Amino acid sequence: MASRQREYLTEEDRRFYEMTAQEAIVIRNARKCYTKNVAVLDNLNMVVSRGSIYGLLGASGCGKSTLLSCVVGVRRIDSGDIWVLGGKPGSKGSGIPGPRVGYMPQEISLVKEFTTANAMYYFGRISGVEDDVIEERLAFLTKLLHLPPRNTQVKHMSGGQQRRVSFAAAMIHKPELLILDEPTVGLDPVLRADIWDHLITITREEDTAVVITTHYIEEAKQADKVGMMRCGQLLTESTPGQIMTQFQCQTLEEAFLTLSQRQADNQERGITEVVSNEVTSHNPTEVNSMTVSLHNGHYSSTDNIISTEKQQIRDNEDIGKVVTSKWKKFRALLTKNAMQLVKHPGGVAFAVIFPVLQTFLFFNAIGEDPKNLHMAVVNKEAGNCNYSSIWGEVNYYEDTHDCDFVDLSCRYLHGFDDSIIIKDYYPDENSAVEAVRGGKAVGAMFFSSNFSKALRSRRDNGRFSTDEELEDSSVQISLDMGNRQIGLNLQKRLFDRFFEIQNSIMQECHIDPRFGEMPLRFEEPLFGSVNQKYSNFMAPGFLLTVIFFLATSLTSAIIISDRVEGVWDRTLVAGVTVQQILAAHIMVQFALTCIQVTLVLCVAILGFNLPCRGPLLAVITLVLMIGFCGMCYGFFISVIVSTHTVANYVSTGSFYPLILLSGCIWPMEGMPVFLQWVSRTLPTTLPSLSMRAILEKGYSIDESEVYVGFLIIGLWTVALMIMCILALRSKTAG
Numbered sequence: 023m024a025s026r027q028r029e030y031l032t033e034e035d036r037r038f039y040e041m042t043a044q045e046a047i048v049i050r051n052a053r054k055c056y057t058k059n060v061a062v063l064d065n066l067n068m069v070v071s072r073g074s075i076y077g078l079l080g081a082s083g084c085g086k087s088t089l090l091s092c093v094v095g096v097r098r099i100d101s102g103d104i105w106v107l108g109g110k111p112g113s114k115g116s117g118i119p120g121p122r123v124g125y126m127p128q129e130i131s132l133v134k135e136f137t138t139a140n141a142m143y144y145f146g147r148i149s150g151v152e153d154d155v156i157e158e159r160l161a162f163l164t165k166l167l168h169l170p171p172r173n174t175q176v177k178h179m180s181g182g183q184q185r186r187v188s189f190a191a192a193m194i195h196k197p198e199l200l201i202l203d204e205p206t207v208g209l210d211p212v213l214r215a216d217i218w219d220h221l222i223t224i225t226r227e228e229d230t231a232v233v234i235t236t237h238y239i240e241e242a243k244q245a246d247k248v249g250m251m252r253c254g255q256l257l258t259e260s261t262p263g264q265i266m267t268q269f270q271c272q273t274l275e276e277a278f279l280t281l282s283q284r285q286a287d288n289q290e291r292g293i294t295e296v297v298s299n300e301v302t303s304h305n306p307t308e309v310n311s312m313t314v315s316l317h318n319g320h321y322s323s324t325d326n327i328i329s330t331e332k333q334q335i336r337d338n339e340d341i342g343k344v345v346t347s348k349w350k351k352f353r354a355l356l357t358k359n360a361m362q363l364v365k366h367p368g369g370v371a372f373a374v375i376f377p378v379l380q381t382f383l384f385f386n387a388i389g390e391d392p393k394n395l396h397m398a399v400v401n402k403e404a405g406n407c408n409y410s411s412i413w414g415e416v417n418y419y420e421d422t423h424d425c426d427f428v429d430l431s432c433r434y435l436h437g438f439d440d441s442i443i444i445k446d447y448y449p450d451e452n453s454a455v456e457a458v459r460g461g462k463a464v465g466a467m468f469f470s471s472n473f474s475k476a477l478r479s480r481r482d483n484g485r486f487s488t489d490e491e492l493e494d495s496s497v498q499i500s501l502d503m504g505n506r507q508i509g510l511n512l513q514k515r516l517f518d519r520f521f522e523i524q525n526s527i528m529q530e531c532h533i534d535p536r537f538g539e540m541p542l543r544f545e546e547p548l549f550g551s552v553n554q555k556y557s558n559f560m561a562p563g564f565l566l567t568v569i570f571f572l573a574t575s576l577t578s579a580i581i582i583s584d585r586v587e588g589v590w591d592r593t594l595v596a597g598v599t600v601q602q603i604l605a606a607h608i609m610v611q612f613a614l615t616c617i618q619v620t621l622v623l624c625v626a627i628l629g630f631n632l633p634c635r636g637p638l639l640a641v642i643t644l645v646l647m648i649g650f651c652g653m654c655y656g657f658f659i660s661v662i663v664s665t666h667t668v669a670n671y672v673s674t675g676s677f678y679p680l681i682l683l684s685g686c687i688w689p690m691e692g693m694p695v696f697l698q699w700v701s702r703t704l705p706t707t708l709p710s711l712s713m714r715a716i717l718e719k720g721y722s723i724d725e726s727e728v729y730v731g732f733l734i735i736g737l738w739t740v741a742l743m744i745m746c747i748l749a750l751r752s753k754t755a756g
């Protein structure tokens with residue numbers, strides 16, 4: 023197949039592809055824009071040979087780091103070609119990203135909690151190096167680069183020390199290609215000289231190719247080839263000696279200045295010609311590389327056909343030298359994540375204590391009846407109803423079967439629980455109402471001077487009672503409904519007390535109590551109880567929302583931290599996939615979620631007797647699933663935003679809509695229809711109903727009311743995971 027494809031190649035193409043196999047890096051007409059039509063790399067051509075050092079020089083912002091990130095496959099060019107070690111970065115068989123390349127980005131790109139040894143082991147293991155080899159390399163690199171002691175944490179190192187550890191991490195696995203973005207910045211001249219000596223040694227002895235950027239232009243004299251960049255273009259590419267001869271300069275710095283000036287003049291005159299076209303290369307194949315035209319029709323099919331004998335030998339050596347096991351990489355990722363977690367004991371304590379504290383607060387603060395409510399009472403019938411002396415009487419006369427009432431207002435008033443309703447007596451209606459207006463009481467209650475008498479007349483006269491009798495026999499109540507919850511609660515207590523009195527009077531008057539029954543009769547509830555605590559009603563929604571958002575807030579910063587610290591890109595360059603990174607984070611965070619779920623459920627069920635009439639396993643599974651879903655939402659946030667501040671805005675901003683619409687504060691049935699539909703699609707609404715059905719109704723998972731909640735969480739989880747992976751891939755490909 024490959025040979026048939028080769029038959030279609032022109033002679034020029036054949037030479038080009040042979041060159042891509044021979045050279046470490048071949049770049050042709052590369053163009054990259056971050057913003058539309060503003061090219062950071064503009065028609066750039068470059069060749070880096072194996073076993074050589076390539077010094078990439080250029081002013082700040084000219085595109086060096088962008089170019090290197092495209093070479094290692096962290097970014098992609100918009101057009102043109104980049105071939106690295108015989109393949110296009112990211113294509114099958116190129117080995118890039120992977121352990122064939124060692125990448126030191128411009129930023130330190132190390133986990134701050136790592137020690138020197140941790141960093142070496144992490145980058146060594148994800149590159150597939152055995153632990154004993156890592157130990158040997160660590161000893162060697164410590165000596166070469168004067169690394170800080172193995173147990174020093176990165177965050178406690180000086181800038182120069184961090185840079186050296188970062189440099190060592192790029193070399194730990196002896197890659198074939200070293201991409202170094204300003205490794206020597208901030209280092210002392212002796213160390214810089216040592217580093218250059220080492221680079222020269224590995225290029226000569228191990229055939230390693232090195233691309234190094236530096237702002238110390240003169241140190242690049244030691245490179246085999248120097249490329250000078252300006253405004254996204256390579257102005258020239260040749261040996262340092264040839265460049266200085268060509269521009270008749272004593273130093274590379276002078277040559278660079280001359281070239282830059284020349285390009286600026288050309289631009290002023292509207293000449294877009296790239297100076298590199300004028301350069302005579304020391305290597306004939308390079309000239310070819312600049313002139314070979316691109317045959318798109320054959321190009322993609324040749325991605326995998328480049329495999330020279332030399333390349334094959336190297337690949338085989340690699341397989342023997344670096345056995346990259348997926349599990350080993352994964353273990354390294356898990357260790358890193360766990361270490362990041364453990365080294366923040368405050369964070370772990372927060373993650374464990376906070377949900378317990380919240381659950382504890384919830385069950386203590388919500389659901390108990392309001393107490394110590396002051397009621398302004400005006401009793402014209404019996405004054406202050408001194409408890410011991412005045413107790414309303416019902417006198418039954420056997421002979422006439424008649425019943426007389428005395429001071430029933432006191433019987434009514436004495437029946438309240440004193441810890442709930444505190445009666446404050448006022449002389450008249452106005453002062454009682456004023457007390458309510460002034461916030462001293464939650465309601466005013468007024469009994470007329472002939473309350474009991476009027477009640478008796480009303481009983482005797484029935485529907486022929488006069489207006490006066492009706493008015494005097496009624497307890498007149500004015501409530502402060504400004505606090506609706508308290509007002510309604512009080513209203514219920516006043517009604518309950520009224521029915522109690524009515525029943526006791528009927529009993530004492532020998533009236534069949536059934537006459538007093540309301541025509542509306544409530545049987546025993548089919549599910550739950552009439553006196554269900556409000557906290558038990560809210561508990562499913564509350565517990566699911568707490569677990570969901572805790573998981574969200576713990577994960578919403580993770581990928582951002584990885585990206586900001588630069589560990590993300592570096593890990594990808596070592597050949598770890600986005601899915602592996604995500605899976606390792608999920609595993610570690612999920613372990614924490616399991617602890618949270620266990621604690622929260624223990625506090626709710628064992629500590630506060632939250633009833634669970636259905637299968638407990640279904641409740642645990644549901645809560646774990648919502649934690650997992652919350653984690654995925656957190657990861658999604660950390661993928662789509664790039665700063666911790668915005669991540670906080672997004673997670674806090676989604677908290678309130680979710681809790682308001684979840685039906686745990688107010689039943690979904692009370693919302694406008696369109697909001698009900700929104701509510702139903704949220705990840706906590708139907709699962710809350712499912713959980714309530716398990717807890718209160720004792721339903722199991724085969725009931726539709728229950729499994730629909732599981733389905734919703736499952737769908738959300740899958741959708742969020744897919745969106746995460748897609749967003750990560752598109753970001754990585756940017």
Ligand SMILES: Nc1ncnc2c1ncn2[C@@H]1O[C@H](COP(=O)(O)OP(=O)(O)OP(=O)(O)O)[C@@H](O)[C@H]1O
Pocket residue numbers: 056057062080081082083084085086087088089128
């Ligand atoms: N992610 C990005 N989004 C948008 N613009 C970017 C991004 N990264 C870099 N740039 C822009 O691209 C240009 C080249 O940046 P790059 O970091 O590649 O330059 P550099 O030559 O490495 O600079 P220095 O020597 O200062 O590190 C700069 O103008 C920079 O502002």
